[in-house]
Structures are given as C-alpha cells and as structure tokens.
Amino acid sequence: AQSVTQLGSHVSVSEGALVLLRCNYSSSVPPYLFWYVQYPNQGLQLLLKYTTGATLVKGINGFEAEFKKSETSFHLTKPSAHMSDAAEYFCAVSIDTGNQFYFGTGTSLTVIP
C-alpha cells in the first residue's frame, strides 16, 4: 500500500525566510509525486510534479522540490517566503495502477510579517 507523510501539520516562517515543507512517501514501485496548494475556499492548485527525469523540479510561484529516492522524500522549498504563500499544502503520490492518488494530511503554512 502507498502512503504519504507530511511532517508538521503547521509551519510558521517569517516573510523572506526559507520555506521547507516535508513529504515522505512509501511505495514499492516508482512513484509520481505532486505538490498542491489550497487557498481558503478554493480547490487544489498544482504547484509542481515529478514523473521521470531530473530529480530537482521547479514549479510555480518560486517553489521547487527534489525527489530523493534513497530517502523516499519529496520536500518542497522556496528561498524567500511571501505573505501570499500562506495556505494549505498537500503532497500527493500516484503509481501506475490507475487513477489512484494518495494525499498527505497537509501542512498549513503561516507567513509572519
């Protein structure tokens, strides 16, 4: 079975500081990995994805993530937090068995002015 763990349900950073949101997964087969952001009263918006190829993935809004197979991790980073980054972030995994996506429990990011 697949599972996704997001360490830290709440993360607070100062504006301009580094953002690091952690995601670890368990999968017996090569996974496809995603980060989504959700603002209040909206749906989930895709930030970035890893399928194959380069392990450092760049996404929208200055976010990037690195796939580390040996650590089964896909942590999300942004060098400098902006107030508009305050939102809920979900890590998700899919595998090649058809239309099944496994979500982490989410991390709520607060940006302190």
Place this chain on the structure above:
Amino acid sequence: DTEVTQTPKHLVMGMTNKKSLKCEQHMGHRAMYWYKQKAKKPPELMFVYSYEKLSINESVPSRFSPECPNSSLLNLHLHALQPEDSALYLCASSQTSTGPLHFGNGTRLTVT
C-alpha cells in the same frame, strides 16, 4: 482561472431535498473524479470515471449518485443527505491515470 468548472459554488439543502452538482472540463481529459474534503483535511476519493465508465467507487453511500453524460461533464446527484455530508466537494480531471489531477474550485455543500 481554473480549467475545471464546478457549479454551484455554494449549496444549502435539507435532508429530504434532491440536488445535483455539476462539473465541466474542456481539456480533453478522459478521467474525471469526485472528491469530498472536510475542513483542514486532505481530499477523500469518492468516484472515478475513466473513458466515461465508472471505474472506482470508494464504497460511497447510495445517497450519492455519480453520472458522466459525456467526456466533458460529470454530475453528482444528491438525495436524502445527512448533516455529516456537509463538506467541500471537489471535481478533478486528469489526462492520464497517473496524473496530475486538475481540480475545480469546489462546491461548498451544507446539509441542514
């Protein structure tokens, strides 16, 4: 702007009402999904349609009835809901079975 459109944005219904949620996408995606999301929780899969056929039903109560009239449209028919069914209902689509998912902005459902 999201490429998956959901209507209505908000819905309040009594426990004896019948209502429908609608979802539309024009990206040519062949898989469409219904998710239920409670506050501060991840989305929970309800149904998946692949090539207009129901491929996954996550043991959802029969008071929720999905329908896929064509490859661009997805409906969720609601009948005799319970207050605990109040949630954000999200529609999503994907081009392949491995994603990524493209979400609509959801319908906020309140059952009174």
